Amino acid sequence: MSETEPVGTTGAGGAEGGDGPQDRLTPVLRHVRAGNGFEEALEQILQVVRLGLVPGGERLPSERELAERLGISRVTLREVLKVLQDQGLVEARRGRYGGTFVKPRVDAGGEDELRRRIAKVDIEDVLRFREVLEVGAAGLCAAHGLTGEQAERLREALARTQNAPLAEYRRLDTLLHLTLAGLCGSPTLAAQYAAVRASVNDLLDCIPLLVRNLEHSQRQHEALVEAVLDGDADGAREMMREHCAGTAALLRGFLA
Structure with a gap:
């Protein structure tokens, strides 16, 4: 797959309509x-x-x-x-x-610089906290329900990831997860998630983009959003837990 080939197999086009x-x-x-x-x-x-x-x-x-x-x-x-x-x-x-x-990011130090940045990061702590926040947010969104406008925002965030070029995938994946956290009804949770997601992204920058993993991730995204929109809180929590575990496994494998 080239860096201009879309990751997803379904959904809207790659344009970021509504992503103001x-x-x-x-x-x-x-x-x-x-x-x-x-x-x-x-x-x-x-x-x-x-x-x-x-x-x-x-x-x-x-x-x-x-x-x-x-x-x-x-x-x-x-x-x-x-x-x-x-x-x-x-x-x-x-x-x-x-x-x-x-300003565009400049990779001045390559892999050595990335690893220096995360050398003092407690990877297990970051991953566990991320899972607690994401699973909680998914369950809250499903249990409390979303308004029509909120549901559309979530669908649009998912659609943008589905045909994203590899070079844009992680940014749009981040936006999807931030959107879900922002819709859960707890500004405190959303703020804490934004902070931990920045640490997760630093870790992700240290590992390669794997097309097979991204395709699997997309299927999980679709199942997750479907569960949230259906009001299936248990299903949403379980899918998010599985999704976080997949990312955690990759990070442990590459960085531990």
Whole structure:
């Protein structure tokens, strides 16, 4: 399979219809708490960048929108963006089509650098916490039910993964899982999941994309979404548990 060949075998085309910044960032961006506005805003925008919710080369939402969604002043937001610029993660462009753009990731250190980044990560802790949050979110979504608009958001997130090119698959897979967490009715769970997912993605960056695994993962995604939309909480939890276990097995195999 080439890097332009789609992973999935069913569903909508590869265009990201409806995948606007508002939809992508909803699971991560929220009003910060008083007292730590700068630090929490920096944490959230770093998650947006690390999770690939705004891909390299694309523009972040406007300062006005970001400030409103984070509940901070534009002065504080500019301080946050300055830190990201100093770290080489974003760049400011002037002019009519200007704004703050995420810089494409540069693999400066190759596999050695990736492994250095995760050397101090407790892989088992990350994987167990991820499973607890994801299984819980899937069960909550199915048990409480989704509105028509929420169900459509979940279907669209699934459709985007189904014909995703390999180069885009992990980003769109992340968006699907973040969407599910964001629909579970617990902003705290969604925020915790966004943080742990960033750690999971660091681990996934250290292993190859395996087409057979991705095809299997897609079948699990489809069964999971079907269970959620059918209100089958036990089935949704079990499918998510199985899905997490498959990823965990690969990561242990490559990295343990």
